[in-house]
Amino acid sequence: MNSKNRNLIKPFKALRPIPEKVDDVIAPPYDVLSSTEARKMVENRPYSFLHISKPEIDLPENTKFNDPKVYKKGRENLSHLIDRKILIKDEDDALYIYEIIFNNKSQTGIACVASIEAYDSNFIKKHEHTTLTKEDDRVRNIDELKTQTGPVLLTYKNNNEIKEKLQELKSDKPLYEVDAIDSSVHKIWKIGREEEIDILVNKLNSLNELFIADGHHRSAAASRVSKNILGKNPNHNGLEPYNFFLAVAFPDSEMTILDYNRVIHGKNGNTTENLLHLIKDFFKVEVSEKPYKPLKQGEFGMYLDKTWYRLQINTNLIKEEDPVKSLDVSLLHEYLISNILGITEVRTDRRIEFVGGARGLSELETLTDKGENSLAFSLFPTPIEALINVAESDKIMPPKSTWFEPKLLDGLLSFQLLD
Secondary structure, three states: OEOOEOOOEEOEOEEEEOHHHHHHHOEOOHHHOOHHHHHHHOOOOOOOOHHHHOHHHHOOOOOOOOOHHHHHHHHHHHHHHHHOOOEEEOOOOEEEEEEEEEOOEEEEEEEEEEEHHHHHOOOEEOOOOOOHHHHHHHHHHHHHHOEEOOOEEEEEOOOHHHHHHHHHHOOOOOOEEEEOOOOOEEEEEEEOOHHHHHHHHHHHHOOOOEEEEEOHHHHHHHHHHHHHHHOOOOOOOOOOHHHEEEEEEEEHHHOOEEOEEEEEEOOOOOOHHHHHHHHOOOEEEEEEOOOOOOOOOOEEEEEEOOEEEEEEEOHHHOOOOOOOOOOHHHHHHHHHHHOOOOOOOOOOOOOEEEEEHHHHHHHHHHHHHOOOOEEEEEEOOOOHHHHHHHHHOOOOOOOOOOEEOOOOOEOOOEEEOOO
16 A cells, blocks of 8 residues: 555444434443443443443453453344344445534544554554553454444544534534533434545545554454454455444544553652652652642652652753653653652553543542552643654554543444444
């Protein structure tokens, strides 16, 4: 695939709830809830999509998430909703406008299926590594269901022509309008007219690239499943559904990234006095009279022994020419979490805990206060421009650099890999 002959996205036949049951079906993404939380959420909700995305909730509580029985149960639950006609499949290819309204802010994107060939060729760019266990789980889920049930969140550089066209097409009543548990409002419009589909497909395919914002494990798993299926298809032509993955693409100007904070359990043998002394070699340290939420890049809040501090990185340490090393998450890790607290492998070290910004600074206090010798750090949100800069440089961000909010819902739109 070259830049002059590239298909990034195309329309698809969505598997979706009948409108009168949509509120009973929708669910948060599978990876933001524990199994215990999901079990509580589905009480008296037999049609909840959590029965498909987290089917261990319908098995004994000691069942592991990757037990083969879990994936088979998910398939049974999906088939049940299809057989009961709670979920229906559109007969013709379409695109779907997906609008989310949250905290008085709106973002409007296009639900589509994205090319795995473009993903493999890095025209759909990544910024994170995946973990094999989580990727294997999604591979087995997709392979058993023969359906992609969680959309990948994509972004693209702002395009006024696309924005204007979407606003024009939103004039009709939406197909769905639902409230999520976080109070966000999700609206879906179906674009079924061929001429309108062609306009939007051509505009998106004319972009230089798309960027994965959230959903690296889903997209990586879709690529693996695609290769497994095409290897068994002697008549493979590249147009089959398994050559694509479910996605919603939003302009970068409308995306919201929250802070992704850290809690550290243990001081690496340091006393509080010694720890503050070591930190002052790299940061300006000031006591804060209230919980400190950083106001700009290069600032950090630190909660230690029931006291909040404002930290500011020494400017001579910022490597502005490097899009990864200049990130706040990189600076905090290099000069404090690794160098002083001794945590070098943040993916595997159990002394570090990651806390999404939606849970607030009070959650950092709670987690820190109940842990012996624990401390916490609040960060300034990673700018979307930094994410794009890293992806365009073909580099990888440190783990847990971004927390996108609000999340796309599961159950509104799914994509079957077999016609």
